[in-house]
Amino acid sequence: MVTPLQLDPTTVANGVNNVWVLTITFLIFFMQPGFALLESGQVRAKNVGNVLMKNMSDWFLGTLVYFVVGAGVVGVVGGLTSGGGIAGAFAHISDPNAWIGWLFGAVFAMTAATIVSGAVAERMNFDAYVLFTIVMTAIIYPVVVGFTWGGGLLSAGGFIGSALGAGYLDFAGATVVHMCGGIAGLVAAKLVGARKGRYDANGNSQPIPGHSMLLAVLGTFILAFGWYGFNVGTQATVLAVGDDGSLTFMGAALGRVALVTTLGMSAGGAMAMLTSARYQGKPDPLWTANGLLAGLVAVTGAVPHVTWWGGALLGGLGGFLVLPAFRFTVDTLKVDDVCGVFAVHGVAGAVGTALIPIFAVGGFAVNQFALQVVGVAVIALWTVVASAIVLYVIDAAVGLRVTEEEETEGLDEGEHGVSVYPEFVPNERRESTVATDGGELRTDGGERRTDDGAALDDPVGGDTGVNSDE
């Protein structure tokens, strides 16, 4: 007997699962303000507007590019590196039923893109950055997704995956998203060069403290909040439909990813706090915040695959490595990675993902471990080579760096003509016959000078009446 009110279980499951995916997609989008705050806090006040512009452009240019180009490149690369077809690669553009899934993918793409801005802050030409972020979301990141989630090279059906008899494990993108962004950032920071004054004449690093620890830590918490969408949301199936039409709630799967995400970030924060206290003598808020994020990165690929204690160990390892990895980047590689994105996203992502088989719920498998190591290496190599080529081309086209004068003055003024923290702003408009902008009025009573600083023959000191010499 069929009753009119009976519900189709597939429809119910699809409805619940898609609403869940949209919800966590919006959570992942909320990582963008987290990155904006985190990076803003770590730069000087004169460059905050530029950091904000980069973070906004990552999002609004990235989404446009990823819809028209990037998501299609995923399908092309996935097909070409697995022997599959590429006919349907761009089908999402005209298929409304594919658009929730596209948006779900897009928020991951924009996370990878926005990581780069933290590495190149305070000296990169804005035009060059915009060009790089377009290529990042059109090609560099989509190729990595094609290799992995797109069913290509490293997946079970891809050329390398099938050769090793396993599929590459990176659940929510510890390497696909974070390591890709972190390494692209490292390459960009290397090629753009260090900030003026970052290294002294002997090549020793000199600190350039950021302007607000508060913004950096607040941004970290917002990122961690969005990260629940990133990790837990990638468990996109909340209700599963059985062959007999029965519905199963995936509570254990959701619970594992939620728990391991939490334990990973906590262990990461704790280890970074201890490491910083050991290294600097006192527990440091910025290191601790970085360690919390590194803990999250380290378990992002592992959350459904590892035991809870394995997740805590991976997160702790990510947090522990932040400080030594950052010092290695700055002191040995001599790369001025402003926000430590290579340490936080690159190193933690690589280590956490490579070690998944060690802590696997299903036990250790040699071929899986081999594939994890190979997969990390392939993604890293692709990212380094592709980023370097793109940056060399951009350098030749528009130049990677702002001028030394502009760097000194600040990119807010030089690139955007704004001041993020203005002082003494006039509160009313008035018609004035007196020049107060330095035109002819000299409040210091000094001599008029030419642009190159040489005194002119006719001193005007005294005209302003402030010269009190007898």
Added chain:
Amino acid sequence: MSDSADTGIKMVMAYIRPDKLGDVKQALAEAGAPSLTVTNVSGRGSQPAKKGQWRGEEYTVDLHQKVKIECVVADIPAADVVDAIQEGANTGEPGDGKIFTLPVESAHQIRTGTTGPDAV
């Protein structure tokens, strides 16, 4: 023109620890000179430099945050104001600050146009 000291108006300018501002305000009020202007400033004197840390790199902080107090008096002896600030701001440690007394050439109240000691 008369010598500026003839106005009898003095400015007491002091640089104190920010956390002693409440005590100094209290002491000034008790001394009968509650009016003051305060400014956040940075400076250095006898207080030893501190070390700051940024990402594992040490830097020297040799300008300490202080509060600058300006207190202009005519009827109250400047010495009383100095004593009040001294009493309120003293901890006995290097970095307590300094107090300077300056003659004021003229005073002018913006609202009423009053000039001289009455304007103070």
